[in-house]
Amino acid sequence: MVDVPRELVQHLGRLLAAERRARGTRTGTRALTCFYQALMVLVWFRKAEDVALLAAGFGVSRATAYHYRDEGIAVLAAQAQDLHTALRRVADDGWSHVILDGKLFDCDRLTETTLSVKGEVIDAWYSGKHRDFGANIQAVMRPEGLPIWTSEALPGHLHDTRCARTLGITAALNWSAADLDLPTLADSGYESAGHGIKTPIKQPAKGSRLAPDNRAYNRLLRGLRWQGERGFAILIGRWTTLRHTTASPRQIGDIVxxxxxxxxxxxxxxPQSC
Structure with a gap:
């Protein structure tokens, strides 16, 4: 038993069936039907089951189970809308703003290295802030917390602002603020990301207090932005496999x-087309 609605299994089954038709797969040549392949993929997402155990449970080889899982991930990830389309839909739905946040998705330790800004050799996927290995994923949420878009995976050592700029997220959010009247709320990690991204005003140097209007601005921003924390919680709380992955960290973006x-x-x- 797995606690997902049957409609969700059928939806993924239809996507897999369309993929098989596109590849020209002959009827009866697969070990599992589209429905049972979809069920296997959803068990992996929901319960983070070991793939070898899944293979045994569904009566297929381990290699076939990995192939079916990766195929399911690919057809689901292909349904994702681009950021501009997602922002237009939020604006058309009448929301006043969106929320930008980033998260490190935990993975196994890797040997890949890179050079830091100081020229030192460091672990590419290690985050000094979180003291853990993982992939940096950026997400945009609606004001009530529902995530509408997630980014591809970048190495964990990168700062949120750098990830957002590298992936063109800041440019898209600045465009939405100017053209769609849809500003973005973010934490202080995105300071100087552009006029369309509102971040808290930092404390002045030498221990001076913020002016009353600036303190009121920060309090209002926190009161609106905290719902964005729910975005990643919705994903991780529902899909257990996101809590830690043993797959390549570059695949985490597609998994999310x-x-x-x-x-x-x-x-x-x-969208209505789905």
Whole structure:
């Protein structure tokens, strides 16, 4: 038993069936039907089951189980909308703003290295802030916390602002503020990210207190932005496999995007074409 609605299994089954038709897969040549492949993929997302155990439970080889899982991730991630489309939909729905946040998604230790800004050799996927290995994922949420878009994975040593700029997120959010009248609220990690991204005003140097109007601004910003923390909680709380992955960290972006689409199906937040 797995606590996902049957409609979700059927939705993923239809996507897998379309993928098989596109590849020209002949009927009866697969070990599992589309429905049972979808069920296997959802068990992995929901319960983070070991793939070897999944293979045994569904009566397929371990290699086949990995292939079916990766195929399921790919067809789900392919349903993701681009950031500009997602922002237009939020604006059309009448929301006043969006929320930007980043999170380190935990993974196993890697040997990949890179050079720091000081020219030192460091672990590329190690975050000094979190003291853990993982991939940096950026997400945009609606004001009530539902995530509408997630980014591809970047190495964990990178700062949130650098990730947002590298992926073109700040440019898109500045555009939405100017053209859609849809500003973005973010924490102090995104300071100087552009006019469309509102961040808290920092404390003045030498221990001076903020002016009353600046303190009121920060309090209002915190009161509106805290819902954004729910965005990642919705994904991780529902899809257990996101809490830690043994897959390549570069694949985490697709895994999170796939989980986002599953969440949108459950929240009935899909375009009419789906």
């Amino acid at each position: 995007a796939a989980a986002l689409h599953l969440t949108h199906v459950e929240y009935k937040y899909l």
